[in-house]
Amino acid sequence: RYSVSKYISIALVSLGIFTCTFMSAKQVASDSSLNEEGGLQVFLWWLLGIAALTFALLMSARMGIFQETLYQRFGKHSKEALFYNHALPLPGFLLLAPNIYQHAVLFSQSEPFRVPLLGLTVPIMWFYLLMNVLTQSVCIRGVFVLTTECPSLTVTLVVTLRKFLSLILSILYFRNPFTAWHWLGTALVFLGTLLYAEVWHGLRALLARCSGRPKEE
Template identity: 50%
Template sequence: MLRTIAVISKVFIACCTNVFLLEAISRESPGSANLITFSQFALVAFQGLLVNYFKGKPRVIPLTEYAKMVILFFFVSTGNNFALNYNISVPLHVIFKSGSLFANLFLGVILLKRRYSVTKYTSVFLITIGIILCTISSYNEPLHKSKKESEDFLFTWLIGLSIMTVSLFTSAFMGIYQEKLYSKYGKHPQEALFYCHLLPLPGFLLLWSDLSKQIVAFNRSPLMALDFLPFFGHITVPRLWIYLFLNALTQYICVSSVFSLTSEHTSLTVTLVVTLRKFFSLLLSVVYFKNLFTFYHWIGAFLVFFGTLLFIDIHKSVYQLLTGNSFKTKKS
């Protein structure tokens, strides 16, 4: 019980801190998405390299199989962060990514010919309406002084939405491919995590021009003393580099904590924890960074989170908990 509480606490603290730092960096240095993604990949790859090298673990899944998944993963990871460069607010970013259930269900029906219950379709419908409502409300946020500025904002904003939409469906497709890969070779999530972060690193050379500009911008950020580290209080480092390191570190802790939760608990518990975590990240972004969040935003967010809970049949679990009986659907 104590271990479960500890893991859930790590998920909340690490993941919420990660989103907070992501927004802090994006606000102070717009356009830093690629450097953020690279740092996250590099840290996970470095940690995985140490584990795989010193423990001498043999690779189970062939590199040729990983190559396909790595391309998908690289696109999804860079795309999700890169969208923040296109007038996409963090609250909208958090809510939009919750549409993964819709993408998974849609591709499941189209590619795998799966059929789902009415409850699943209803929940995905609610999520879709919620995302559309939040998206439309987010576009109404800025006040422009000229028609040209409005047109430029709309064009940039639509590019951001397009990037997130493609990333959403690519992520769902990657999940299907990963599912087939695991059914063939067995589940090896730690190995997959390592190679999916290590193999794409050379791909960042294609983004070197952008990365070099971001490095210069980070070097010019205000200096910050390392007072929080014993014996290093006299050292000062550009603030954005500290934020970047902490962002990459919390990203790793967040991912590994969710993995630990997945290995010990049901998908219901994991989805519930992750959904609540996203809600707290949303609140933190709205309250601390004072992001405009209208009544329609809240309605949309409610539909998204309620739809997510409905998708994992939370109502059945609550019914069973209160009555001690299993939930039975009435037949018409």
């Protein structure tokens, strides 16, 4: 179904993400502020988190294929899919009700923040949560619209790249170490993305037109 270049591009993106993740794991394991037992516990929890994210990514890819099949059979209805994907899991949050309430209390006890332009003063954590909800709403709407227009592999790649960019921004914002291995992983990710998008073919065709040569098939 896919060309060899598509498989190579996905392999490059996966290798780049693995490189950045593995180097971050070494930084977690070598944290000098923790003793050996504490460092091992943190590292194991970190591995559990990575495993959960990997499982979620695989399930998301499988759901993308399922959505693509549904769209082909019943038509493209991104808003309907968006509603059911978020409405059906809501009862599951009842299992986390005590934890949600505890964090709501902590949010209310955070330092006050004056919202620009509106002049309202709210706890800063509630403001952060509101901004996160708004940005996530825009993002997820775009993803569901994308599922109606692009193959599931393209959607999965876009979502993975978005998460990778979030990781890079987080590293830069919190001033975590960004080693040469991280640069290598970033380069592999973007190289794989350009290869998947067939940018090289587009550039070659553009150069061919500019030089007056006929486009090669």
